[in-house]
Amino acid sequence: MSPDAGQEPRPTAPRLTAAALDEDVARSDPHPTYARLRDEAPVVWHEDPGIWLVSRYDDVLAVNRDTRRFSSTGGVIPIEIGIDYPSPPTMMHTDPPEHTRLRRAVARGFRPSRIASLEQRIRGHVDSLVGAIAPGEPFDALEAVAAPLPITVICELLDLPSADWESMRRASDAVIPGAGDFDEDERAGLNAQLEELLRAHARDGGGLAADLREAGMDAEETYILVNQVLVAGNETTRNLLAGGLSAFAGAPDQWRRVVEDPGLVPGAVEEMLRFTTPVVSFMRTTTTDVDLAGVALRRGDPVLMLWASANRDPGEFGDDADTFVVDRHPNHHLAFGFGAHFCVGAALARLEAGLVLEAMTSRFGGLEEAGPPRRSPSTVIAGYEHVPLVAH
Amino acid sequence: MTDGPAAPRLRSLAESDLDEVLQLNQRWVPHVGSLRFDSLAELVDLAELAVGAFADGELAGFVVVLGPGAGYASPNYRYFSARHRLFTYVDRIAIAPRAQGTGLGRVLYEGVVDHARGVGSPVVCAEVNLDPPNPGSQAFHERLGFVEVGRQWTYDDTVQVQMLELVL
Numbered sequence: 330m331s332p333d334a335g336q337e338p339r340p341t342a343p344r345l346t347a348a349a350l351d352e353d354v355a356r357s358d359p360h361p362t363y364a365r366l367r368d369e370a371p372v373v374w375h376e377d378p379g380i381w382l383v384s385r386y387d388d389v390l391a392v393n394r395d396t397r398r399f400s401s402t403g404g405v406i407p408i409e410i411g412i413d414y415p416s417p418p419t420m421m422h423t424d425p426p427e428h429t430r431l432r433r434a435v436a437r438g439f440r441p442s443r444i445a446s447l448e449q450r451i452r453g454h455v456d457s458l459v460g461a462i463a464p465g466e467p468f469d470a471l472e473a474v475a476a477p478l479p480i481t482v483i484c485e486l487l488d489l490p491s492a493d494w495e496s497m498r499r500a501s502d503a504v505i506p507g508a509g510d511f512d513e514d515e516r517a518g519l520n521a522q523l524e525e526l527l528r529a530h531a532r533d534g535g536g537l538a539a540d541l542r543e544a545g546m547d548a549e550e551t552y553i554l555v556n557q558v559l560v561a562g563n564e565t566t567r568n569l570l571a572g573g574l575s576a577f578a579g580a581p582d583q584w585r586r587v588v589e590d591p592g593l594v595p596g597a598v599e600e601m602l603r604f605t606t607p608v609v610s611f612m613r614t615t616t617t618d619v620d621l622a623g624v625a626l627r628r629g630d631p632v633l634m635l636w637a638s639a640n641r642d643p644g645e646f647g648d649d650a651d652t653f654v655v656d657r658h659p660n661h662h663l664a665f666g667f668g669a670h671f672c673v674g675a676a677l678a679r680l681e682a683g684l685v686l687e688a689m690t691s692r693f694g695g696l697e698e699a700g701p702p703r704r705s706p707s708t709v710i711a712g713y714e715h716v717p718l719v720a721h
Numbered sequence: 722m723t724d725g726p727a728a729p730r731l732r733s734l735a736e737s738d739l740d741e742v743l744q745l746n747q748r749w750v751p752h753v754g755s756l757r758f759d760s761l762a763e764l765v766d767l768a769e770l771a772v773g774a775f776a777d778g779e780l781a782g783f784v785v786v787l788g789p790g791a792g793y794a795s796p797n798y799r800y801f802s803a804r805h806r807l808f809t810y811v812d813r814i815a816i817a818p819r820a821q822g823t824g825l826g827r828v829l830y831e832g833v834v835d836h837a838r839g840v841g842s843p844v845v846c847a848e849v850n851l852d853p854p855n856p857g858s859q860a861f862h863e864r865l866g867f868v869e870v871g872r873q874w875t876y877d878d879t880v881q882v883q884m885l886e887l888v889l
Contacts, residue, residue, distance in 0.1 A: 390806065391790055394769075394840075436839065645806065661807045661843065668769075668788065671841035 337625045339374035339381075342366075346375035346382055349635070350407070352706035355609070359708075360651065363638035372624040378410050380612070380631040381621075386646075386663070388622050389639035392613055392632055394668040396424050399632060401670065403614030406709050410612075410631050419557045421611075425669055434544035435554050435673050438486070438537035444676050447485055452684055454481050459688040462720055467699035470716035474685055475570035476502075479563045482681060486562075487555065488536025493526060500526070501563050527559070528552050558674065564710060565607040566678045570685055571702075571713040572605030573598075578698045578718050580653040587655055588690045597655035598682045603646075603662035604653050606637040609711050611666070636663050637711065693720035729774035729781045729825060731832060734765055738773055741780040745815050751880060752855045753813045754795070764812065767791045770836045774825055781820035784829040785812045786836065796875045800884055801846040804870070809837035811847040830865055837889055845887040852881040859883065 348354050348362045366373065366384040373382050383389050392399045404412060405421050417423045420431045458474045480501055484494045500523035503516045511519065531538050531552035541551045577584045587593045610633050619626040626632065640662045643650045665672035672678070689696070699719040705712030734742060743761050746753055756764070765771045770786040787793055787810045789802065801810050811833055816825050837845050849858040851872065867885035874881050 386806075394788055394790060432839075659806075661805070665841055667807060667841045669840065671839060675841065 336627065340370060340372070340624060341374050341376065342370040343376065345370060346373055349382055349384075350375060350708050352708060355708045356704050356706040359609075359637065360641055363635060363641060366635070367638060367642055367644075372622050372626075378407055378631075380407055380410065380633050381624075381626060382633050382635060383621065384635045384638040384642075385622070386639040386642035386644055389634045389636060389663060390667060391621065392634050393663065393666055393670075396428070396669050398616055398619050399613035400424050400616050401428070401613060403612070403631065405611045405613075407612055407631065407633065418553065420554060421557070421561075421670065428669055431546075431550070431554065432669070432673065434541050434546050434550075435537075435558070437544055438540040438558070439673050439677060441676065443486075444680060447482065447677075448680060448684075450485055451478075451482055451681060452688075454478060455681075455684045455688045459685070459692060462689075462693075464693065464721045465719065467717055467719045470574045470718050471567070471571045471713055475567045475574070475713070475716070478570065478681060478685065479566035482566075482677065483559055483562045486537055486558070486677070487530060488534060488539075489526075489530060496522060497526065497559075501559055524556075527556050531555050561672075562674050562677065564712070565672075566674075566681055568607040568711050568713060569601060569605055569678060569682055571716045572607065572711055573601030573682060573686075574689075574696065574718060575698075575702045575713070575716045576601060576604045576653045578696050578716075581695060581697065583653055583655045584690065584696045585694070587686065588694050591687060591690065593655050594683050594686050594690070595679075596657065596660070597686060598679055599660045599662065600653060600655050600657050601682055601686075602664035602678075603640045603657070603660055605711055606640045606662070606664045607711050608664075608666075609637040609707070609709055610635045611709075636666070639663050689720065696720050729776040729820070729828075731772050731774050731828070734771040734773045734783060734785075736762070738780065739765065742773065742783050745780055745783065745817055746813065748818075749815050751853055752850055752858065753815055754876075764793070767793055768812070769809070769840070770833065772829065772832060774820070774829065776820065780817060781823075782814070782816040782825045782829060784814040784833060786810065786833055787812055788840065788842070796873070797848045797882060797884070800848075800871070800873060801886075805844060805846070807842050807844075809833065809840070809842040809845045811845065814847075826861060827865070834887070834889065843889055845889065847885050847887075848882040849885065850880060851883050 345365055349366060354362055363384055371385045372388060375382055383392055401422055401424055423431060458478060462468050462473055480498045484497055500519040503511050503519035532548055538551055538555055541554055587597050613632045615626050615628055615630045615632060617628050641650045665675045697719050700717035702713060703715040705714055739761055743756060743758055746756055764785060767787060768785050769788040773783040774781045787798060789806060789808055798810055801808055814829055833845060849855050849862055862885050867887045869883050870886050871884040872881060
């Protein structure tokens with residue numbers, strides 16, 4: 330007797346779901362595939378690795394906000410399916426109430442007074458990076474701003490000595506599989522160096538680590554949380570900046586609107602978030618049988634929330650959902666997720682992006698592509714390898 | 722140093738608190754909607770945040786907050802559901818008579834705003850009664866920065882409420 334006997338067959342659309350999880354499609358343009366998923370198969374099963382793909386805004390939100398029926402303990406990205414962790418490797422792998430305990434501790438490190446206290450220093454870093462961009466000369470937005478700024482800000486947040494910043498920068502690049510030009514030995518060496526540095530910082534460092542220890546986290550928990558903040562805060566903001574500037578280069582009229590009216594910056598940052606959606610998708614695992622949009626999900630099924638698709642859903646954002654519009658209203662995007670796992674560093678990411686946009690639009694009346702942008706082949710992170718631009 | 726009462730301790734409501742919560746809720750009907758024990762238990766189960774303030778082991782106040790998509794039948798919740806995809810709805814807040822005027826309402830609301838920001842909600846929604854009037858609550862919400870976005874009659878047209886929002 331088949332294990333599926335007596336159960337409703339799962340709807341499938343093999344070619345479409347394979348495309349949605351294909352790294353080459355992710356590298357070129359996944360949005361036409363997402364549009365077809367939303368229209369033809371909004372909640373659909375993909376056989377290998379055995380996961381539901383959820384693509385419409387309403388359904389993604391329903392999964393995202395329901396931590397009881399959609400658990401994070403089974404992992405947050407598809408390669409984790411089947412892994413049985415002895416203890417959660419990150420805060421993202423926990424559900425309330427354990428998640429609430431960790432989250433409260435980390436949130437102290439991102440409290441508004443802490444973020445506000447960083448603003449002047451971040452502005453200084455932004456001014457120096459943007460000041461180095463020469464008008465009329467092609468530059469890579471990734472190298473010029475998007476890569477160096479977030480890691481510098483994280484080092485400030487962690488209160489790491491500036492002597493350690495360069496090694497942090499190299500080591501944090503090496504953490505992302507496939508990113509950077511490292512051979513495997515070099516990558517392993519840098520990973521070990523990063524772990525050593527962060528473990529020492531977790532034991533007796535200041536900034537966020539001190540906040541975490543004060544909040545009662547032990548050395549291992551402090552290390553895990555600091556490490557997560559580093560990786561999550563670095564890679565995502567980098568891609569927000571790179572993708573956001575790339576989006577502006579493709580919409581010169583929108584750049585001019587912000588140049589003419591700096592009051593549009595906060596809304597423009599939200600549109601950068603929606604349009605780029607730096608974290609493409611995260612996974613949950615059902616804790617019970619669930620009906621989602623009329624489709625029967627079984628207990629233990631992995632479910633992939635396609636945030637990047639939800640953020641282009643015309644059902645929520647209208648017929649111009651694929652257009653970059655700096656004063657879009659309302660703009661209830663899910664780029665930071667929603668609910669218990671809403672990005673704890675959202676305010677910091679918004680601040681960094683706002684300061685970059687403010688600095689660049691005050692110096693440059695125009696921004697254009699100097700060549701095609703090159704995206705990373707990832708279905709999890711909307712990454713960029715090169716974003717050639719010219720500002721004038 | 723003062724000899725005033727200790728600041729209330731805030732914690733999530735447990736099932737064992739519900740008798741006391743129900744008693745305080747019913748004390749303030751019609752300013753808050755009437756409940757039975759089972760409907761209160763169901764509401765707390767639906768809630769994104771259900772917090773009690775306890776002073777000397779007794780309930781001094783509580784707040785119950787819902788997020789979007791909660792499947793809650795209240796017409797006021799449905800009103801805000803129709804306006805927003807992402808929102809934080811204060812279904813009810815009640816303060817014990819002995820804790821009135823101590824700033825506890827503001828403390829509970831600060832918790833609601835923190836929660837709303839923490840889950841990524843752009844707006845906090847609530848309603849207060851206009852008929853029968855509840856001027857104290859109206860003034861309190863105004864001081865917190867809530868603004869009127871509409872009015873509606875509920876409970877078979879026996880209660881008129883003012884719909885309020887605080888944009889974050």
